[in-house]
Amino acid sequence: MSDAPLATEAPRDVIHSAPPRAAESDFAVRLRANSEYVVIPLLALAIAAGLFAIFLLALGKSPADFIFYVWRGGFGTSFSLQNTLQRSAPLILTALAVAIPARIGLIMIGGEGALVLGGFASAALAIPMLGHVPPIPTLIVMGLFAMAVGGFWVGIAGYLRYARGVNETISSLLLTYIGIAIMNFFVEGALRDLTDPNKPSTKPLGKAYMIGTIPGTEVHWGLVFGLALCVGLYFLMSRTTFGFAARVTGGNFRAALAQGLPVGRLIVACSAIAGACAGLAGFFEVAAIQGRANASLAAGYGFTGILVSFLARHNPLVIPVVAILFGGLVASGGLIQRRMDLPDATVLVLQGLIFVVLLTSETLYGRFPIFKPRGERDRT
């Protein structure tokens, strides 16, 4: 039994199944090599779906029902589809916050902190501007400031890594907690809106200063910016000297040093880009969803983004696909809880299975001769 979300990858499958010509063109060689990156994850997803089906059967529930509800709750109606896209918007940005440092060999998991601080900073900056500056310039300044603050925050972890050898995974995680604490400190103190005695928050932006939705939909603009950034950052990391230098550094740090690459600046820059992406996600949470900054900003998007990035193998172009798959799973999670009487953790079990199976499938790369080009050339 296949899993419904697989349907989103179907077009790629079609491309791959076109039979290669006998005399292989350069394109066919590429197709052969790249199809490995499609077939193996699909296989992994199918295995995860199979394991999850066993789990459901053990609970006495029908896997067919589950697939139906994932489809219906996540993709099957126009409401469901928008629900999925809306939920995937912050995940795309927070996944980029993991993927970019991963290219330079860093495991940064501080997206949550950059999101919270970026969102808070933009809300705080907006307070004196409300009513004095028109909405559009205010929002632009807010967005840029959120990116700057987020970039600075994760940039710290990058700098500490380069200059002091501090483990960036640990430091970025700890910086997340500090970031949330800083927001709480101001939101419960100096910047608190005193008209609301019970939920400490900053002053509301008000409807006029909120970012609207994409016309004709209920999805906010964060999705568009996320997709644009995915494309832009893909080009930055794959088609520019900056990206090349970053990937060299990620591949072999000592070799990069020996080549005279500006390793320190590259590391801090990649970290700052990552933080800026997460900070932008925070800005959209404030300007499109919450309308003010408070503890609800720390909703875990930064942490789910880690998962999304790993599943996308840190490829910015694959991130939207995985994020939408995840958004769909989360969106349908509610319907599954309600209709199948399964606990909220069910979807987490499926996510966990996918994660483990996909990571395990890493070992399969390069082991199937069918993906090797004819002749001895090794392009992988």
Added chain:
Amino acid sequence: MTATEISRRTLLRTAALGVAGATLGLGAAGRAFAAKDLTVGVVYVGARDDFGWNQAHAVAIKALKDVPGVKVVEEENVPETDAVSKSMESMINLDGAGLILATSFGYYKPFVVDLAKKYPDVEFRHAAPLWNKATDPKNAGSYFGYLNQAHYVDGVAAGLSTKTNKLGFVAAKPIASVLSNINSFMLGARSVNPKATVQVIFTGDWSLPVREAESANALVDAGCDVITCHVDGPKVVIETAEKRGVKSCGHNASQAPLAPKGFITGAEYKWITIYKGYATDLAAGKPLPNFEAGGYEHDYVQNTPFGAGASPEGQKAALAAIEGLKAGKPIYVGPLKDNKTGKVVIGKTYGNLDPYLDQMDYLLEGVVGSTT
């Protein structure tokens, strides 16, 4: 199985017709169902079995399911972001819910308000006194229990069950409703035991299990022999108190099973009174009230049955206090001073539901601890 449930055929049809077909075909079926019966959609911010706030609602929802003609759909662990809008909208669009109960504070603004405007035929009720007659939609509303009345009763029972006259309170954040619970607990204890003091520690957030355990331990070390709390999940505090061999009073839901030796009583909501009221009003075609708030006088709060920790005289006094509250006997009898500067902050006697008390930002004399 209802019209909206799955069958092999709908599955195939959905796949075949794609997005548009599914929207038209199944969406219409969902609406038709809504006209016959009442579907109530409930969203919780945490787990339904958290021994706290969410459980208090879930227990009442379970009782609501027994009301004929009422179908309930529930979703737990829904964060206070647009996720909750989407969950509620999904209940309306896919389950045909006619009444939404949003049980967490942060759901109201902007999510419940915006959705109520978008779906004028659906009733929304939110568990905090936030509905504003002037600005908010008429199909939205608030319900709230004044739990401080039940904390007052806790205080009465605790004041006569303590030996050291020192009571401990683990609190999350110094906001109005928490401060009122602490002050009421102290006033209850002092009403029967003038020597009693309440020592409070604020943990700083709603759910910090490690710090809650540390705080409970610190209070026991300081000589407190009754511990109570106002945090999201009181489980850790009550279990720590039991382990340290001191008595405890609960909060939000029943924690009696967690402390077989030391449990005195606990402050609990009684949401079922409100929920059943909504269901009967809707069945009778009557408009729902927009704002409902109260304590014992409206049967919206209750105390957990006494545990082994409650002294006989404490039980007697607590039951008498409950009768008093039902008759509207005031808790805040002025003048009362704050515990920091000795300034009179409550100048006269206020009724238990007086809005003046909702603005509380001080701890009263008799409480040891500070809001900052």
